[in-house]
Amino acid sequence: MVEFLNVIFSGISIGSVLLIAALGLAVVFGLMGVINMAHGELIMLGAYTTFVVQNVFKGLGSPLSETYIILAIPMAFLVTALVGLLLEKGVVRFLYGRPLETLLATWGVSLILQQFVRSVNWVLVIGITLFCLLFFGAWWVVSRRPDFDRIRNLFFTIMLPLSAAISAVVGVVLAQTYKLAVTQPWFGAQNVNVTAPKWLQGGLNIGDLRLPYTRLFIIFLTILCVAGIYYFFQRTAWGLRIRAVTQNRSMSSCLGIPTQKVDALTFALGSGLAGVAGCAISLLGSVGPNTGQNYIVDTFMVVVVGGVGKLVGSIVAALAIGTVSYIIGSNALAPLLSPIPPLADFFGFFATTSMAKVMVFALIIVFLQVRPAGLFPQKGRTVDA
Amino acid sequence: MKKEEIKANTQKIYHFPRVRKRTENWQGKETVVEPVAAKDTVPKFQGLKLKYPVYTKHKSILIEAGIVGAIALITIFLIPPLLTVVGQAFRVGLLGRFLALAIVALGIDLIWGYTGMLSLGHGVFFALGGYALAMHLQLAPLEPGRLPEFMGLYGVHELPWFWQPFYSFPLTIIGIIIIPALLAALLGYLVFRNRIRGVYFSILTQAATIVFFNFFNGQQKLFNGTNGLTNYKTFLGLEVNAPQTQFLFYALTIILLALTYGFCRWLTTGRFGRLLVAIRDDESRVRFSGYNPTGFKVLVFAISAGLAGIAGALYTVQTGLISPKAMDIAFSIEMVIWVAVGGRATLIGAIIGAILVNFARSLLSEQFPEIWLFFQGALFLIVVMLLPDGLVGWWRSQAVNQIRRLLGIKQQVTYPSLETDPEVQQEREELTGKLGTGD
Numbered sequence: 001m002v003e004f005l006n007v008i009f010s011g012i013s014i015g016s017v018l019l020i021a022a023l024g025l026a027v028v029f030g031l032m033g034v035i036n037m038a039h040g041e042l043i044m045l046g047a048y049t050t051f052v053v054q055n056v057f058k059g060l061g062s063p064l065s066e067t068y069i070i071l072a073i074p075m076a077f078l079v080t081a082l083v084g085l086l087l088e089k090g091v092v093r094f095l096y097g098r099p100l101e102t103l104l105a106t107w108g109v110s111l112i113l114q115q116f117v118r119s120v121n122w123v124l125v126i127g128i129t130l131f132c133l134l135f136f137g138a139w140w141v142v143s144r145r146p147d148f149d150r151i152r153n154l155f156f157t158i159m160l161p162l163s164a165a166i167s168a169v170v171g172v173v174l175a176q177t178y179k180l181a182v183t184q185p186w187f188g189a190q191n192v193n194v195t196a197p198k199w200l201q202g203g204l205n206i207g208d209l210r211l212p213y214t215r216l217f218i219i220f221l222t223i224l225c226v227a228g229i230y231y232f233f234q235r236t237a238w239g240l241r242i243r244a245v246t247q248n249r250s251m252s253s254c255l256g257i258p259t260q261k262v263d264a265l266t267f268a269l270g271s272g273l274a275g276v277a278g279c280a281i282s283l284l285g286s287v288g289p290n291t292g293q294n295y296i297v298d299t300f301m302v303v304v305v306g307g308v309g310k311l312v313g314s315i316v317a318a319l320a321i322g323t324v325s326y327i328i329g330s331n332a333l334a335p336l337l338s339p340i341p342p343l344a345d346f347f348g349f350f351a352t353t354s355m356a357k358v359m360v361f362a363l364i365i366v367f368l369q370v371r372p373a374g375l376f377p378q379k380g381r382t383v384d385a
Numbered sequence: 386m387k388k389e390e391i392k393a394n395t396q397k398i399y400h401f402p403r404v405r406k407r408t409e410n411w412q413g414k415e416t417v418v419e420p421v422a423a424k425d426t427v428p429k430f431q432g433l434k435l436k437y438p439v440y441t442k443h444k445s446i447l448i449e450a451g452i453v454g455a456i457a458l459i460t461i462f463l464i465p466p467l468l469t470v471v472g473q474a475f476r477v478g479l480l481g482r483f484l485a486l487a488i489v490a491l492g493i494d495l496i497w498g499y500t501g502m503l504s505l506g507h508g509v510f511f512a513l514g515g516y517a518l519a520m521h522l523q524l525a526p527l528e529p530g531r532l533p534e535f536m537g538l539y540g541v542h543e544l545p546w547f548w549q550p551f552y553s554f555p556l557t558i559i560g561i562i563i564i565p566a567l568l569a570a571l572l573g574y575l576v577f578r579n580r581i582r583g584v585y586f587s588i589l590t591q592a593a594t595i596v597f598f599n600f601f602n603g604q605q606k607l608f609n610g611t612n613g614l615t616n617y618k619t620f621l622g623l624e625v626n627a628p629q630t631q632f633l634f635y636a637l638t639i640i641l642l643a644l645t646y647g648f649c650r651w652l653t654t655g656r657f658g659r660l661l662v663a664i665r666d667d668e669s670r671v672r673f674s675g676y677n678p679t680g681f682k683v684l685v686f687a688i689s690a691g692l693a694g695i696a697g698a699l700y701t702v703q704t705g706l707i708s709p710k711a712m713d714i715a716f717s718i719e720m721v722i723w724v725a726v727g728g729r730a731t732l733i734g735a736i737i738g739a740i741l742v743n744f745a746r747s748l749l750s751e752q753f754p755e756i757w758l759f760f761q762g763a764l765f766l767i768v769v770m771l772l773p774d775g776l777v778g779w780w781r782s783q784a785v786n787q788i789r790r791l792l793g794i795k796q797q798v799t800y801p802s803l804e805t806d807p808e809v810q811q812e813r814e815e816l817t818g819k820l821g822t823g824d
Contacts (some may be wrong), residue, residue, distance in 0.1 A: 108765025
């Protein structure tokens with residue numbers, strides 16, 4: 001019995017981590033058919049935001065510093081949503097209708113974000129801010145001229161190198177004068193640690209079973225996120241618009257729904273959810289620049305198995321994948337299979353976390369033979385559906 | 386010309402010389418319609434001189450083969466001494482590796498550039514080819530009954546069954562191509578038969594990458610886990626690391642690259658190639674026209690995987706190491722960007738892209754290791770957003786016009802009469818005044 005409960009709890013626990021990480025991806029993919037390869041890096045940014053908030057709260061002293069997680073969640077949401085918005089406005093917007101290209105471009109963004117976290121320091125931040133101020137400021141000024149369209153190319157050829165050069169020079173001068181104070185990376189390439197607040201350490205004992213509080217917290221957070229998303233989609237005006245665009249983009253556009261705004265909003269929302277996921281996984285272990293990479297493939301699998309366009313698919317898929325990988329990885333079936341040695345050997349071979357992934361992938365491929373469009377596909381009559 | 390003559394002529398003109406027409410009747414039996422019009426029934430256009438003579442296809446193929454051969458010979462015999470004179474002898478080794486990578490790039494170009502399937506899992510096939518050869522290289526110098534060194538460390542006493550075939554060199558060569566190709570065919574069949582395509586296919590291949598990475602990483606006893614297979618000694622009785630042998634591999638890489646180029650060229654120019662492009666552009670329509678794309682997609686995916694296997698073997702023998710790192714997700718996506726930089730659906734672009742990006746990588750990561758990731762990320766963005774056709778595509782389509790514009794030479798105009806028509810000009814001005822240039 002305890003065994004059984006343990007399997008259930010661990011499955012739900014792994015599944016909830018998967019789900020919270022995949023939720024944003026499912027929303028974005030469902031609406032726009034866009035695979036955001038930088039999703040993992042947005043999760044990573046959320047985790048780093050949590051780290052920063054934690055360090056700020058440490059300065060506030062003992063009773064307050066235990067509550068950092070309360071503020072870290074909305075902060076992580078805001079930061080990643082902002083990054084997501086920038087990503088949509090700067091890159092993804094130009095690539096709608098070309099999903100494979102979007103995939104490559106967002107992969108490029110993910111590489112940049114990884115390296116950015118590794119080498120971010122004051123010089124870099126000041127340089128980028130200065131560049132943006134110069135370049136976009138000049139753009140704002142010049143674009144009010146009536147003949148802007150004619151001088152557009154000239155503007156780019158002059159202002160782009162000019163502002164880049166100015167910010168580079170300022171950066172170098174700063175680095176020379178203040179030395180290490182400004183050139184030292186904030187986080188570096190090493191992993192950083194987020195310690196769970198005291199009230200999340202320890203666990204709940206039910207008989208022989210021990211449920212760590214952090215796991216329970218993540219399950220709770222996942223439920224909260226799912227409920228929030230459902231409320232947003234079903235009960236608010238913008239949720240209605242998002243659902244409309246998901247179902248039929250051109251028709252919604254004809255009826256006056258601002259699809260571009262809906263796209264930007266959805267992308268920001270999905271990215272914000274990635275931030276919350278990052279906040280959650282920072283409680284599970286140390287966080288590094290490569291953390292995001294560990295999650296993308298799993299979250300993609302959740303979306304593929306769940307089917308596009310319906311959140312319930314992602315929920316079921318995440319829980320199923322979580323449970324199955326736990327059962328295989330921990331060899332929970334061993335007592336049942338022991339009468340049949342070949343089968344027991346076979347499952348014993350896959351009884352590690354990484355080998356369980358091999359098995360789960362094979363199962364997913366088999367599953368797709370039965371339901372190619374996932375658990376809950378969106379019904380439609382187009383050929384390309 | 387009399388009326389009848391004209392009629393006869395027009396009939397001839399519209400009667401294009403089909404070489405072979407293949408149809409399927411309602412029973413699914415294949416009927417072959419014999420050639421409708423032979424060579425000599427091609428109408429002679431009176432008073433109209435064609436710019437390109439009709440029957441020069443053979444000639445142009447010969448010319449192209451000659452150019453490819455010449456470039457191959459130059460790369461084999463001229464570049465190594467030249468680089469040595471400049472004092473960059475180690476770049477010869479690098480070039481050899483990058484040319485091996487160019488073979489994968491060709492494979493990816495086949496499935497992505499021509500067929501529109503973005504595989505993010507070619508690292509798996511690459512590594513499988515590498516492992517196949519590496520296993521042979523591990524076994525070849527051993528006396529009968531001995532085991533590769535690492536197996537002793539993990540307490541393996543008997544050679545696993547799947548290592549056995551790699552004692553034989555011919556079987557290894559077959560394995561290098563067949564193992565990745567079969568795996569790709571199996572995976573491809575299971576995926577394509579359900580009409581899973583687009584990003585789903587990409588995601589699944591990416592998942593396959595991580596799965597195989599985990600598998601090879603976790604099996605210390607079978608494949609030496611993270612460390613991979615290394616320390617190659619002899620190959621067909623030759624010292625693997627001797628300069629002469631390495632030069633041999635270098636030359637072999639170039640020859641195989643040239644052959645691969647010819648093979649891909651042959652594949653993509655014929656009916657098969659046109660069908661691939663049709664699948665890329667509108668798969669549903671291909672299906673409606675009575676073809677089943679599944680078989681073609683599986684075939685081309687398998688071919689591409691086989692090429693990756695060859696490349697992996699050549700790369701392994703030149704670097705002296707194959708490890709699960711070759712199945713890294715990042716490496717597989719990088720392969721795609723080589724093709725994108727060079728130009729999709731242009732074979733030469735894939736080769737150029739692979740060599741350029743890899744040299745940029747080795748130069749930049751020598752000088753500023755931190756910048757390389759920024760640079761690579763920017764490369765992805767720039768290629769996708771500004772240069773969607775790659776360097777070769779840009780060269781073919783826009784380069785001439787853009788250079789002309791830079792130099793201030795007036796552009797060639799398609800319809801000169803429009804440029805002089807005052808009404809059109811006025812409309813243009815009004816439109817640009819209101820709407821902007823519209824791009």
